[in-house]
Amino acid sequence: MWRGDNASGRFEDFRVPAQENQTILDVVSWIQQHRDPTLSYRYACRVGMCGSCAMMVNGVPRWTCRTHVKVALKDNRISIGPLRNLPIIKDLATDMDPFFDKWVAAEGVHHPSRTRDDAIEQIDPEDGARLEANKGIECINCSVCYAACDTVAGNADYLGPAALQRAWTLFNDAKDAGKLSILEAVSGKGGCHNCHSQGSCSHYCPNDLNPMAAIAGLKRVTALSFFKGRK
């Protein structure tokens, strides 16, 4: 298990008793409760909803509360580290600020189209854009895709798969009035065009979402917008 911060650190060995039903988060909690109370890590819901407990398990990003020890065990050992591509605060806790700052930079925020005095907009659940938007709404902001992305690793400005998928979801949302500002935000130097379509985001997403397809969608609409002379 990784111990340390951004400046220095090392992997430390712990022996943890095996149990029939045991997640990676159970292992981390056992070490913190029985071996070293100074261990820092982050979790909240323990049922795969809050997106807090993602870590690198055997070198790949996973949601630790829903990852069974049995699937990760290699030669009776597991390596557990802080999420890749984010600054380490201490041990397994990373600073998520860059990740969430990029959500805002990608215009992944609600742009209201009506006031409280207007009637609620009627949404057709079978509408094509609505169906496209639906594909991304189960994102739990766990940053697994961000940690998996090699483009993020090589390009610090790149907004990353989660933020861009959020932008694509809002672009397809009839209740969002910020389509042009979204297009502008994802067309800049850290925008969707930096994606190499390697697909690690979609491969590792614990909720089986497809950020790579969302980014391809953004590339399509920005290309059309480019030909229309908007940007």
Add this chain to the structure above:
Amino acid sequence: MLTVRLYMLQRITALLMAPLVLGHLAVMIYAVQGGLSAAEILGRTQGSVAWLLFYGAFVIAVSIHAAIGLRVVVHEVLGLKGMLLDLFTWAIAAGLFLLGGRAVLAVTLS
């Protein structure tokens, strides 16, 4: 680092290069199969506006396409950024354009 403008420039030049590469390969195979000498080839290309436009377009497309592609590689692998990255991109584009342009002019000017 790669804006929509650079992305579209790279895609458009790729679209342009696809038929040009096929044409270039076809010409090469034709020249080799037919056993054309250098003098015979130059006899066909020198003074030809068509060949000037064909290979001139090729050189322009390559210069833009390769400069943008190398810009991405150099940024992600070596960490070059800002003005240095822009200078690198322009230097690659200008270098390829000068080298390619010189070669095209050498075989098409009469």
